Amino acid sequence: MIGVSRRLALGGGLAALAGACAAREPDGLASLAARRGVRFGAAAEPQTLENDRAFAALVAAECAGLTPENHLKWNVLRPRPRAFDFGPADRIMAFAERNRLAVHGHALLWHEANPAWLSHELRPVAAEEILREHIDGVVGRYAGRIASWDVVNEAVERNDRRPDGLRRSRWLETLGPDYIAMAFEAAHQADPAAVLLLSDYGLEYDDERWMVEKRGTMLTLLAGLRRRGVPIHGLGIQGHLLGDRRPAFGRDFRAFLGEVARLGLEIHITELDVNDQNTPGDVRQRDETVAAIYRAFLDCVLDEPAVKAVTTWGLTDRYTSKTDMFPRADGQPVRPLPFDRALARKPAWQAMAQAFNR
Ligand code: G3I
Numbered sequence: 001m002i003g004v005s006r007r008l009a010l011g012g013g014l015a016a017l018a019g020a021c022a023a024r025e026p027d028g029l030a031s032l033a034a035r036r037g038v039r040f041g042a043a044a045e046p047q048t049l050e051n052d053r054a055f056a057a058l059v060a061a062e063c064a065g066l067t068p069e070n071h072l073k074w075n076v077l078r079p080r081p082r083a084f085d086f087g088p089a090d091r092i093m094a095f096a097e098r099n100r101l102a103v104h105g106h107a108l109l110w111h112e113a114n115p116a117w118l119s120h121e122l123r124p125v126a127a128e129e130i131l132r133e134h135i136d137g138v139v140g141r142y143a144g145r146i147a148s149w150d151v152v153n154e155a156v157e158r159n160d161r162r163p164d165g166l167r168r169s170r171w172l173e174t175l176g177p178d179y180i181a182m183a184f185e186a187a188h189q190a191d192p193a194a195v196l197l198l199s200d201y202g203l204e205y206d207d208e209r210w211m212v213e214k215r216g217t218m219l220t221l222l223a224g225l226r227r228r229g230v231p232i233h234g235l236g237i238q239g240h241l242l243g244d245r246r247p248a249f250g251r252d253f254r255a256f257l258g259e260v261a262r263l264g265l266e267i268h269i270t271e272l273d274v275n276d277q278n279t280p281g282d283v284r285q286r287d288e289t290v291a292a293i294y295r296a297f298l299d300c301v302l303d304e305p306a307v308k309a310v311t312t313w314g315l316t317d318r319y320t321s322k323t324d325m326f327p328r329a330d331g332q333p334v335r336p337l338p339f340d341r342a343l344a345r346k347p348a349w350q351a352m353a354q355a356f357n358r
Contacts, residue, residue: 041065165217199236234266261306298355
């Protein structure tokens, strides 16, 4: 029997849920996306949701899903080896539940954002126990309340030059490639209803050779996991797009999405934004460029019925990690998201709405 959170992660249930929530804007992105069976959401942090009421209202109006941007990562949850700090994650869960937002959990295993103690303790004898204890503790705590999870994030790195294309993370070096199956099995055991994803970046552009090659590596990995009966339900495509590149999301990307779907997997776009660090022009021109990239990307991915969720990495330019990570040389604030710093809809919002409405 399919569980409640699994059903909510699917389009129809979410459409009903979106309709049931008074705060949801009828012409907002969540409502438009729900009409075609897609959950629209955004990543956010508990402190901005709590301290900025206008922003919190915007999230409730425009989103059906919420991804904690940083507070389910090891460096926040596991400051010390034998303790969990669920405080900030619980706060963001409370916001999501008050506003009927389906939560996407990010991320159970990642090679970044780990506490220093982890690399000391990750030895062959202890590693499997640490992995299982963490996943059981975190997924188990939120079982039935977190709809989907990035179980392993960014597991593929072809530059690490392994024949299987896997990243030489501490998890891989300690446990071997089976760490991926172990993680999915542990997550499934802790919450059999949760939709479990393997997520990665660098799968989007048709005119970037390493990305095209990475798609092949990813398909082989996914097919192998499916063949072995590993409880994996979907691929997360991050969707960090570039504002100074041609939007080359064409036939090959569309075919890749079809191949993933044929493996019986859902596809979630988990971290969509458009990096305008090097986008030329004035604000109006930059906004148009960014909007056209959103439109081209969404037109391509929404053509594939296996795409069940689209999440932007932030919702407004007021709160985006791009500000610190990819500042512009001209000192202008970055504008990677559908809402501006005044929380007004931008051309990117219109482009997304048109893509959902198409
Ligand atoms: O919360 C502390 C704050 O107390 C302190 O004063 C400040 C000083 O640097 O740091 C704050 O923490 C930062 C945190 O973001 C919140 O702003 C961390 O240093 C910083 O490392 C962290 O960066 C995050 C990064 O992942 C690493 O975890 C970004 O916000 C987040 O957007 C980014 O997200 C990643 C996804 O998880 C995976 N895919 C790529 C994506 C974008 O890079």
